[in-house]
Amino acid sequence: MGALASILESLASKAAEYMVDSTPEQLGYLFNHESKFQNLWSKVQELKDARQRVQQSVDEANRNGEKIFDDVERWLTMVNDNISDQATTQLQEDEKKAMESYFAGFLLGIKSRYHLSKKAEKEMEAITQLLNGKDQFDRVSYRSVVEGMSIRPVKEYEAFGSRSDAFNGLMAALNDDNVNIIGVYGMGGVGKTTLVKEAARQIIAKEKKLFDEVILVAITQASNNSNIQNEITEKLGLKIEERSVDVRAARLHDRLKKINKVIILDDIWEEHDLDALGIPSVDKHKGLKILMTSRRLEVLKSMGSQKSLPIDILKEDEAWNLFKIVAGPIAERSDLQSKANEVAQKCAGLPIAIATVAKALKHKENLHEWEDALEQLKPSEINFRGVPGAVYSAIEMSYKYLKTEDLKSTFLLCSIMGHNAAIEDLLKYCTGLGLFHGLDTVQKVRNRVLTLVSELEDSSLLLAGSTPECFDMHDVVCDVAISIASRDRGWLALGKEDVFEGWSDVETMRNYNLVSLQHTKVSELPDELECPNLTFFAMVNRDSCLKIPNNFFKGMKRLKVLSLEKVNLSSVPSSIGSLRSLCTLRLIDCGVEDIVMLGELVNLEILDLRNSGIRLLPKERLKLLDLSYCYSLKVVSPNVLSSLSRLEELYFFHSFDRWEVEGTDNLIRSNASLVELQHLSRLTTLKVRVPNEQAMPEDNIFLGKLERYKICIGDGKWYWTETRTEASRMLKLKMKRSSNLFSGIKLLLRKTESLYVDEAEDVREMLDDPVNQGLPHLKHL
The missing domain is CATH 3.40.50.300 (P-loop containing nucleotide triphosphate hydrolases)
Incomplete structure (x- = not known):
């Protein structure tokens, strides 16, 4: 008995050691460990549910191109650490040990139960804190400022x-x-x-x-x-x-x-x-x-x-220093320096004039060219929109020094397109006017336009836009360009500050070659406008009540480009159908629904109906068809696409996506199938969304011929916005297994620059597929 009493005394002492506070709370660690683990598992499940809800919001935000708040990212990381497979396994082992110690007897398992119960309570407190932290999230994400818009060094700045x-x-x-x-x-x-x-x-x-x-x-x-x-x-x-x-x-x-x-x-x-x-x-x-x-x-x-x-003009020495920086070493060549200095003085201390003139002359090596420049820089007597005479002369001289007619014509066209204009719109205008002879495809014209825009930027006559897809023009340069075009080319180009009531001046109207009214206040349009020389007509409407009479375009037989924006065209004027020379037609945000009359436009190559209410696809012999943001377009009749045999570029951006599955009987099909695109041998550009991946044809080798594309396959709720990267080949996939990838998509992956993958189970296998050749052009993943 003495030995047993000694053992019991020792165990009681050890129990007292763990219940030193002698409180119900301490006793609870020993007797309520089972309920504590039950409460813990309940909290774990509650945290898993909360994580699922937050993760769902995060996934949706990522699909929408939004940024996730840092505290949300940290919270998810901590939650994942707390309820990872390893952490869960450890909790299960702890609970098992606690139960084993319980059945081993109170005194024999006292230490184990005490520690494990206390550990379970600490785990529950940590999880409760995480749950409380989740309640602080009003939202999980924000729309970040578009890449490239944050402040960057101003390369043209000089600290004068x-x-x-x-x-x-x-x-x-x-x-x-x-x-x-x-x-x-x-x-x-x-x-x-x-x-x-x-x-x-x-x-x-x-x-x-x-x-x-x-x-x-x-x-x-x-x-x-x-x-x-x-x-x-x-x-x-x-x-x-x-x-x-x-x-x-x-x-x-x-x-x-x-x-x-x-x-x-x-x-x-x-x-x-x-x-x-x-x-x-x-x-x-x-x-x-x-x-x-x-x-x-x-x-x-x-x-x-x-x-x-x-801000005042530059001092003479500052103007000369800037001129030397822009023109380069030739400005200080011994036989040219004095003339160069005189040229710099003629720019009247205005940086825009100095930059354009210096760039125009930086490769002129003969003295007579600099002397001629001095002659041309005599202050202009033209007073157009308050542009100083010296500046006008400088910009006009830079324009005259452009090497080719293509550069000059493109520069003048840019002047009517406003700030941050799209290169793609310039492409449509140049194509319609036939500015570049011998270029028989849209892509060849695009290459020429991109080259010319780059040269004009190098000449300081154009500025870089906010994205690689845009360009800009200084207001002063724009004013001079419009003045030159008005004087030399028979253009009428007016803006918001202008009021135009000259429709009744019949003789003047007959002589115009181009009319551009950008938010211009105009009087009521005439029933018919007699403009036999007009090749370009553009109007961005500012008056929702303005109506275009049915016969308005009847006297424009030579019209090649017609561009209307925000004009009420619920009923398209029938006179548009008489424009047999029309090559480019843009009806942007005009409420257009029925365009049957377009079948009469035998020379139409570019059709841009963005943000219109069109419901049926036209049957035309087109090279480029842009139906972006046509939310009402639900039906593309079978075999219409395959009939567009000349089509090179097709845009269904935020538009039709109800593609029929291959093999559906033509007699019962109500919509187009992607199989039809196989018949378009010239197709090089495609923007399209295919929610039902089954609609992708198995034999889609035509995809491998595409040079420019933005294609979304699968039911992901992709945030479809134009990328501000330079990627022209974008692919978005939401497919469980890459084994579902067809041969054509693999051909696309070889050329893809920007790739988005959602929920794929075997991304590594897809990226490592030898058919894709290691995705050699990939820039963004």
């Missing part, structure tokens, strides 16, 4: 001494909490935009805690509140569904109050109400700075500029 006062004043205002609206003013081409961009870049680089980004919005003469809102929201990565300007302003206002950014409203021509745009007033948000540029000080003052800074 004469600009130091303005630049230092601008930097001081950006640092001043009491100044939120800042203005910079000066004549066109003096460098206002360059200065504010560089100042904003530097303030962000040095003071990242104050501002995280710059957004540049080109206002221009044609901008209205809706246009400006669209550009701000796009660059913020903000998605606003509402159409009402007032509602959009309220949404934008709420968003801007929560961020620290610099917004540049560039090139303001007239007063805009910032509140009406959705930009918070200065007393409501100190984290937002508004930089405005204008040619007119009074405009800046009317918009509440708290500090307005003037």
Whole structure:
């Protein structure tokens, strides 16, 4: 008995050691371990359910091209660590040990039960904290600012001494909490935009805690509140569904109050109400700075500029230094230097003039060419839209020095296309006008257009756009180009600031070769317009009540390009059917539904019906058919696509996707099958979505012939937006097994530059497939 008593005393002492606090809580670790593990498993399941909901939201956000918040990413990582297979296995082993110790007897399992119960409670506390953390997520993601829009070095900026006062004043205002609206003013081409961009870049680089980004919005003469809102929201990565300007302003206002950014409203021509745009007033948000540029000080003052800074022309030595930098060594060649200096002086200290002239002359090695340039740089007597005479002469000289007629014609066309214009639209215009002889395919024309745009950018007559697919033009250069085209080529090109009531001037109208009315205020259109020489007519409508009379186009027999945007064409004028020379037809956002009359357009090659209400596909002999954003297009009759034997480029972007499965009896088919595309031997470009992968034909070798494509296969809810990368070959796949990939898709993978894969179970096998040759062109995965 003495030995047994000794053992019991020892065990009791050990039990007391673990119940030193002698509280019900401590005793609970010993007697309630089973309920503690049951509660733990309940919490684990609750956490798994929460993870599933959050992960679902994250997956949806990723498909929509949105960024996931860092705290959400961290939360998912911690949850996955807590309920991983390894962690779950360990919990199961702990529970088993606790039960084994229980059946081994109270005193014999006391230490094990105590520790395991306490561990289970700690695990439950950790899981409870994770569950509480999930409740902090109002949303899991945000739409990031489009790549390429964040501030970057301004390559054309030079720190001229004469600009130091303005630049230092601008930097001081950006640092001043009491100044939120800042203005910079000066004549066109003096460098206002360059200065504010560089100042904003530097303030962000040095003071990242104050501002995280710059957004540049080109206002221009044609901008209205809706246009400006669209550009701000796009660059913020903000998605606003509402159409009402007032509602959009309220949404934008709420968003801007929560961020620290610099917004540049560039090139303001007239007063805009910032509140009406959705930009918070200065007393409501100190984290937002508004930089405005204008040619007119009074405009800046009317918009509440708290500090307005003037930008003057360059001093003579600064102008000469800039000229030498742009023109290169030839400007300092001993036999040319004096003439080069005179040329620089003729540019009147305006950077835009200096840059264009210096680039035009940088390869001119003969003295007589520089002397001729001096002659051409005599200040112009033309006073067009307030462009200084010296600047006008400089830009006109640069235009004359363009080497080819192709360059000159393309440059002038660019001037009527507005800011950040699409190269694809320029392509459609050039094709329609037949500017480039001997180019028999759309792709060959595209190559020429891309080459010419690049050359014009190198000449400083064009600027790079916000994406590789766009280009831009300085307002002053645009004004000079329009003036030249009006004077020399019989063009009528008007913008938002213009009012046109010249329809009744019959003789003048008969002499026009091109008419472009971009948001121009026009009087009621005549019943019939007699323009026998007109080859190009474009109009972006500003008046929803404006109607186009049925016979309006009847007197335009030579018309080759017709482009209408936001014009009410629920009933298409029958006179369009009489345009037998028409090659390019663009009816954008015009409400078009019935286009049967297009069958009469025997020379039509480019048909662009983006954002229209078209319900049936036309049967035409086309080279390019763009039906993007035609949400109402639900039916493409069988065999219509296969009849487009000349088709080279087909765009169904946010449009028809109800492809029939191969093998369906033609007699009962109600829609087109992708098999029909096999008959299009010239097809090189395709943008299409195929939700039902079964609709992909097994023998789809035609896919291997494509040179440009954006193809989505599978039922993924892809966020279909134009990429801002340079990838022209994009493939999106949502297919469980790569064994489902057909030979044609594998051929596409060889050339794909941007690849998106969703839920594939064997991505590695797909990427390693020898048929794909290692995806040699892949840039983005």
